Amino acid sequence: MKNPKDQDTKRAFTRRSLILGAGQLGLVGALGARLYYLQVIEAERYRTLSEENQFNLELLPPTRGLILDRNGIEIASNEDNFRVDLVPEQTNDVRATIEALRQIVHVDEWNIKRVLKEVARKRSFVPVTVVENLTREDISRVAVNAPYLPGVRIEEGRSRHYPFGSKAVNVTGYVAAVSDSELTGDPVLELPDFRIGKSGIEKLFDEQMRGAAGRRQVEVNALGRIIRKLPGDDGQPGQNIQLTLDMDLQTYAHGRLEIGNSERVPIADIRVQEALARSGVPKRYLENEDGTVFLDKDGNIVPGESGGAVVMDVHTGEIHALASTPGFDPNNFNKGLSARDWEDLLSNPRHPLTNKAIAGTYPPGSTFKMIVALAALEAGVAGPETRVFCNGHMDLGNARFHCWKRWGHGHMDAIAALEQSCDVYFYEVAKRVGIDRIADMARRFGLGESLAIELPGERSGLIPTREWKLAVMGERWQKGETLVTGIGQGFVLTTPLQLAVMTARMVNGGYAVTPSLVRKPDRAIQEPPKVNVSRSHLSLVLEGMRRVVNGQHGTARSAKIPGADFEVGGKTGTSQVRRITKAERAAGVIDNEDLPWHRRDHGLFVGYAPVEAPRYAVAVVLEHGGGSKYAVPVARDILAKAMERDGLKSSEADPVSILPDSEPTGRG
Amino acid sequence: MAIGMPSSSLNPPELTLGTKLQQINWGLILLLVLISSIGFAMLYSAANGSWTPWAVRQAIRFGVGLVITLGIALIDIRFLLRWAYLFYFITLGLLGVVEIAGEIGMGAQRWIDVGFFRLQPSELMKLALVLALARYFHHLTFEEVGRIRSLFAPLFLVFAPAILVLRQPDLGTAGMIILGGGAIFFLAGVRMWKFVTVLVLGLSAIPVGWQFLHNYQKNRILTFINPENDPLGAGYHILQSKIALGSGGLFGKGFLQGSQSHLNFLPEKQTDFIFTMLAEEMGLAGAMFLLLLYVLALGYGFAIALRSSSQFGRLLALGTTTTLFLYVFINIAMVMGLIPVVGVPLPLISYGGTAMLTAMIGFGLIINCYVHRDVEIGRQGLDDHHR
Structure with a gap:
């Protein structure tokens, strides 16, 4: 079949195959060049992007600094807060697991609705908090029953605790969830459980006590699931703030100011029952945190006195007590205050939110x-x-x-x-x-x-x-x-x-x-x-x-x-x-x-002791306290307490200071 | 073949099986094994260091495919020529069937279940078209190729399947069919000015064609033009792919160490984006090595085509080579962001039955052309050579 025509096609084919080959080689060369561009010239940029993909920065909230009194007693501390989380993907039936959990610890209906809503919204591997603030006993019951509670995890957090409740709230202030206007760009503020100082020392020294957040890199996949945790910087715990307050004196001054001229009586007392029968059920703020009420000398239930008291070292200016009544429990703010409680605080005619001492x-x-x-x-x-x-x-x-x-x-x-x-x-x-x-x-x-x-x-x-x-x-x-x-x-x-x-x-x-x-x-x-x-x-x-x-x-x-x-x-x-x-x-x-109470005179007393060599100055103001005669005994008792504390201190301090250096002491 | 014809003296009277086996390009087979083995390794890595579910099945498919390659290589090339149209029309029929089935409510199913894998007729069509065009142009003299009316039939052969897959709509496959067909037109000697005319007409048709595209297709093209525009939406995949590639650097992050791939930032890492994974884990060195293997394998195709004494063999060998080249080029260019994402697998490496089968049949055809390089095939038909 050899003919010249056939040779033409063959020649055309050969020529064109070479063109095609050259073209294909050129395109392969383009691929190679592109590879070189991406993998060598732009490599650094893409490596960074890849690492940004691969690693997420996880913030570890720092431990908040404590507030201590002059003797090192904790006025604001951090408490373990046990909670139960649920990881939806680890259970077949979220509802059934919550029902099982309910047999062990109390979970209210409202909470269940919230959990189910969150489960529906979040990715299935993100834990959802079911209940918080559990006791150790609750936790051990949950732990024992863990095999029947798929997906349930016990987590331990830290929450702010004020052991003295309302006694020093006008000084410490309180912490609560961060509001949008308080965001400064510090990423730690955006952590879901983070608390920020809202008043008092907690507010003024918020940054010192906050500390620096730890950073840990976690390897995540494209869905954000954590694959691996890498070692990182543990952060810096917040600084402790030591106050000049003497909590014994502060507690005493607060209580003494509140009582004023009345008497603190347990609610179960027969006289209280009589008073209740006489005047009906009192407003809620008449009842104290410890289940007592104040009875005046006529046997009527009266609210605690409203006022301020200050004890100060006259030489150094250190404040040993700074009381303001009535107070309020700062722990409630941390747990989340109900709208009703907040209304009560605002509408209370004795203004618990005002620090009357200052x-x-x-x-x-x-x-x-x-x-x-x-x-x-x-x-x-x-x-x-x-x-x-x-x-x-x-x-x-x-x-x-x-x-x-x-x-x-x-x-x-x-x-x-x-x-x-x-x-x-x-x-x-x-x-x-x-x-x-x-x-x-x-x-x-x-x-x-x-x-x-x-x-x-x-x-x-x-x-x-x-x-x-x-x-x-x-x-x-x-x-x-x-x-x-x-x-x-x-x-x-x-x-x-x-x-x-x-x-x-x-x-x-x-x-x-x-x-x-x-x-x-x-x-x-x-x-x-x-x-x-x-x-x-x-x-x-x-x-x-x-x-x-x-x-x-x-x-x-x-x-x-x-x-x-x-x-x-x-x-x-x-x-x-x-x-x-x-x-x-x-x-x-x-x-x-x-x-009427609000038309009565304020009662004031300023005092000091001892006269011969003054150490403490005290000022007491009883709002509408009916004149100075009621302020005087309050100030006297507070001053006596201050002097008593002072005496204790010097008698404690002396034996230590007279010990010779060479002699071994038991204190190590 | 009629005895006594001048050509018969140059032609081996008949190839025995043993001779044919000797003629097989074992070097090319070795290249295929090498390339596929890289594929198995990457699939092993894609499954986070596990032979299941992909690597083992891919290896079995390669084994089956190798038998098919050798089987096809040994078939008499004249049978291929004889059956070329039939093969083409059967494939076109299957393509029509899945098209119509897709349209009358069976969903977007573009494949036929043939037991151990799902056959996509559109993949086979790429080879069937090469066979049919090779046969068609084999019959034409250089002058006949120059006539416009002799181009109507092959244009039909190209555009019938192209339009069917465009309706799916599958831009990638349609593009490959047209480019693959165009290459054979070019090799067969269709005059240059015709290509230029078609090119100009095609370019001027782009604004019109744009109107007919689906929104997601428009998006893909827009995304291709500027992927960073929409990094979490349409541009996400290509951006992540480029990050994976780029972060691989010169020597890669190491086998099984590709963070982009293993943390699922990379889409379809076992199929269309497997080259990205290779480049991430093995770096520029690994990627260039694989490119080199492909160039060598395709180089065999060129050599075989030039060595073929029949126009059918030449066109078949180089047409198939070009189709395989298009697979390689489009896939790699796509994952590097050089062209829009069009869903074309990487031959021998991407996980998938049809893709493997297409590649293995393709190389079978190429080897077949080498084994039968000296078989003379009459221009006018098979009867001249029939014994």
Whole structure:
């Protein structure tokens, strides 16, 4: 079949096969070039992308730092929190497994619905939490029954715990779930169980206590399932915060403040039952956490007193107790507060959410008189011998200013006026010294300004001046207002903390200590600046304060601690929250106990002990406590407790310090 | 074959089985074993270090396929020529059957269950077309090839199956059928200007054709143009494939160590994307080695075609070689993001019965052309050579 035509096809074929071959080789070359490009030139980029695919960063939540008291007692701790998770893919029937679990631990209907919803939404290997906050006993029952509970896993988490409940909540604050506005980009905040400080120390020191999250790489597949866990960085636990609080004293102060003038009685007590029968079921907030109620001296159920108390070391400024009542249980916030409980907290007329020790502002009443006396003495408008005659009132223009003692005190010098808290004396010296110098003296003792204590929400109170009134009220200062300021009424507002600081600065020899709540290493404590008030003037005021408690006519003779080998000094204060009309005064001032609670006078007392060598200053404010007479015993008891704690400490410390170094001790 | 014809003296009178076996390109067979073994290893790795479910079955298929290869290699080439049209039309019929079956509600089933594997007629069609075109052009002189009217019949042979698979719609297979057919047109001597005309017409038809594409097909093409545009959607697979390839580097992550493949970031790692897995675990070195083996195997095809004395043998050998080349090229170019994802397996390596069968039949045909390289086949028909 050889013919030329056939040769043509063969030649054409050969030529074209070579073209085709060259083309195919060229394409293979293109493949090779592409391979080289991807695997050599771009290799680094793709290797990174591959690793990003392969590994996910898993965050390990850091252990939150503890809050400790000055003796190392935990005020906020971390507690094991056992929970039961369910891995849907490990069980054939999620419902049946939950039903089986229900035979062992309590799971409510609402929770089951939530679990089923989550199971439907999440990937089948993602564990879903069924129940939380289980006891060890529950957990062991679940563990024993594990063979009948496919897919059920026991997990251990950490949750914040406040062993003292409401006793120090105004200091510690509380933690709760992170809200969207608090997200800062720190990925740990996005962990589902993470808690963030919402108030108090927990809020202010949140970052220190939070620590740094650990990071662990986990190998994941394309669905996100974890294939392998790789070793990583364990993170940094949060720092502990040691407070200056003495929890024994704090607990005592809180309880004592709450009781006020009433009595703590168990609910089962017959007198409580009688009171209930008489007045019906009380509002929920009348019942205390420990199942007791307060009975007043007439046998009626009353709510705990509302107020603030501060105990401060007069030399260092360390706060040993900072109580505010009523409190609330911070543990509830961590577990998730019900809307109803939250409503109750907000609507409670005694404002549990306000830290009254630092954010409650009250007219200081007569506790302000030391400031006025010092201002007058320093200005030279009154001397130690200066006497003012009190006939029960003082007239200025056509206004009459009354003394609390209707028929007057007679002749008063500075010491006697403090001892008996004579209003007319202070009207007179205030008029002489003027508002400007009073305000200046008040500021030197820490009033009217923020003291920068380590807590959020501190209020600065108010020390009025001419400029202030003009600016805020648009009116000129009236001389009568100076008089009213002279007895701590009118515009003046102070916090219990400020009153404690004022007292401390007076009794510590005139050093402008500032309060601190967080313990600092000893070297960080510096000698505070001087207040710059003459020593003799200070001694004069202190003598007045000593006599308030120990003098024959003292207004706080009940502040004397029975059986104590030291003396207490102080000053009472009563601040009106209403105006006493002329008509009322004529008919006789209505007794506080006959007024509705919110119209009663605030009761105040500032004190210190021991008089000879002052160590502690205390300030107590009982909101609407019906005057100073109820604040005095509270302050006295707290001060006695503080001194008792102080004594314990020195007797404990001494044997250790006298041991010779060479002698072996049992303490290792 | 009529005795006494001049050609008969150059031709062996009749090949015995023993001679034929000697003629078989054992070197090519060795290459096939090598390539397939790489496939078994990759399937072993794809199953996370397990012979089941893929590697063992693939090996059995290769064994069966090898018998088929040798069987086909030994069939007299003239029988192949004689049965070429029949084979073509049977395959076209099967293709029509699965098409119609698919349309009248049996779902998207494109295969026929033949027991140990599922036969896809569209795969076999690629070879049937080569056989039919080789036979058709074998009968034409160079001048006849130059005439337009002699192209109508082969154009029908190409477009009948192409349109059927396009309706599936399977762009990849349709493209391969047209390209494979076009290669034979080219080799048979169809004039260059015709190709140029078709190319120009084809390009100008693209905007029109775009209208007829399904949305997902449009998406694939758009994704191909810019895969990073939609990294978690349509572009996900190709992006993950490129990550796997690129992260393999020069020498790969090591056998069984491909993180992309083993953590399921790679789609279809045992079938269409198996080359990616190889390149991830064995690196550029492994991938280039496999490419080299393919080039050698296909080189045999070129050599055999050039050595064939009949036009049928030449066209059959090189047409089949080109079809196999298209498989290799389209698959690898696809997983590297050079062309859109079209679902074409990698011959001898991708898991799958039909793909293995097609490749083994293809190489059987190529070897057949070598064994029968000197058999003269009359242009006008078989009768001239019939004994």
